[in-house]
Amino acid sequence: MRVKLGFGIGDLGGNLFFTFIGFYLLYFLTDVLGLSAALAGTTLMIGKVWDAVTDPVTGYASDRTISPWGRRRPYIFVGAIISLLAMYLLFSISPGQNQMDLFILTTLYFCLLNTAYTLVNIPYTALLPELTRDYDEKTLLTAYRMCFAVIGTFVGAAAVMPLVNLFPNEQTGWTIMASILGGIMMGTAFITVWAIREPQHKKEEVKGHGFFKTYLEALSFKVFLLVLIPWTLFIAGTSMIQGAMVYYFKYIFKDEASFQLALVALLSVSLLFIPIWARISRRISKKNCYNIGMLILTVAVLLFSFSGGFWPVSSAILIMGFAGIGLSTHYIMPHSILPDVVEYDAIENNGLRREGVFSGLWTFTSKLGQALALALNGWILSLFHYKPDVVQTPEAIKGIQLICGPLPALFYITGIFILMRFPINRDFYNKMIHSEEPAS
Known part of the structure; x- marks a missing residue:
């Protein structure tokens, strides 16, 4: 049960991030920071392209990693810490700067946040085959994971605006809200790192081409x-x-x-x-x-x-x-x-x-x-x-x-x-x- 819950809760933070970014980041860039819609769209495009490029690189690297913690958990641990840092940096940018400064800052921090998400999500997805070889047990583990994923979706979609509206200063609300969500993302990833014990692999199992x-x-x-x-x-x-x-x-x-x-x-x-x-x-x-x-x-x-x-x-x-x-x-x-x-x-x-x-x-x-x-x-x-x-x-x-x-x-x-x-x-x-x- 420790493994089932510990593995499953990892996707709460992942889906919270995915839903929150999808619903609210464009609005934050345009209506809170004052970035033009064209530059905001370009920021999202660059971040997504970078996100896609880092996926296969991270997957390849984690396959070839040998450490006392296993192949996946070191990446999840580091990515979780960067997630909290990047969430705070992105949503604490001060509005009112000139457009190019805002564009550069938001793009850099969004790419950093996507890198953190990749470091957590790709190794996390690769964990399941490491945990069991049983045909039905894989489905059960996935069921635990997806129950937490739906909860993360609810939190990312429904909890954001009420949190922000608690603060008289909108910018302060976004910074605190993003830090809370980043803390949840980091905490759920840490639980997965603690709960899971990866099998040790020999070098010939991970060398490849x-x-x-x-x-x-x-x-x-x-x-x-x-x-x-x-x-x-x-x-x-x-x-x-x-x-x-x-x-x-x-x-x-x-x-x-x-x-x-x-x-x-x-x-x-x-x-x-x-x-x-x-x-x-x-x-x-x-x-x-x-x-x-x-x-x-x-x-x-x-x-x-x-x-x-x-x-x-x-x-x-x-x-x-x-x-x-x-x-x-x-x-x-x-x-x-x-x-x-x-x-x-x-x-x-x-x-x-x-x-x-x-x-x-x-x-x-x-x-x-x-x-x-x-x-x-x-x-x-x-x-x-x-x-x-x-x-x-x-x-x-x-x-x-x-x-x-x-x-x-x-x-x-x-x-x-x-x-x-x-x-x-x-x-x-x-x-x-x-x-x-x-x-x-």
Whole structure:
């Protein structure tokens, strides 16, 4: 239980960071610091590019680290300390400086914060295959992790503005709030470092090839691609929905406040169904659970996209609750499937362990999926002549409906068809582990 809770709580801080940055950083840069929207957008772009580049580098380095603490925990420990420092530095910048000084400072500190997040998140993701080789135990550990992840999402989305508003000086509020959240991020990472005991590896298990050859080998591994591509497509579809929901409630339902209720319904049901899907996966394969969940999510987003104008806003909130049943599989199953791929790869490569490499690619492609989704949302809204803060034309309404249902559904269905070919189920995995060679 110490390991389950200690491993799981590590993702509370990770999702708190991810949600907080996604919801509030742009607002802080433009409305609190006074940075122009163009420069603020450039800061976010540079930070995200840097974030993506550091993922595979950190994964590769952690795979080849040998220390008394193991391969992953030294990075998590150092990254956790830098997280608190970077959160304080970024959100304590004084407003009123000239634009270029603000741009340089915010970009440097945001890159530092993303580096800290990478040092924690990539080794953390790579920990799971180190903790157990049992097919179902991986799902259980992931369920603990994702329950804490949803809690982190709630905190990052809902607790920020009430904390900031407690202080008469807005800048002081942001600095104190960011320091508190940075402290939570550091504290949860420290608990993981304390609770986990990594296995010791021999040099021959971690030597491998050079950086580029290692990643080319991983990207040519068919079994990995059969889960990596659906994961990226599912991330893209889900990110489109997340970015588009607020437009739907504001301009189609004309009830922006209900967006928060829909978000609570979505996340609450997702949290409730994480342990349920973990139990179901003991009877059917993880792949089948994931595909069933994404089919549920596909039906839900299509219903949601056509609900405005026909059903009351309460029906949309109920549909989002229904969507949470499917979304919960997106929290738990892919992160439980990836360690199975790592074991397959290790057996095929005579015991060479490359958890960090696969985790780095996993996170890197998820960020590509998010970037694609955000770009598509913007392009489609522009194509359909969307204009902010005005009554939308019928053409613009169609554009909003398109990114709230049919397009994400297309991503989901494509991913489902690809994932159907993924070969590893419980029998395949157990035969592979017991024989220590790939099952045919």
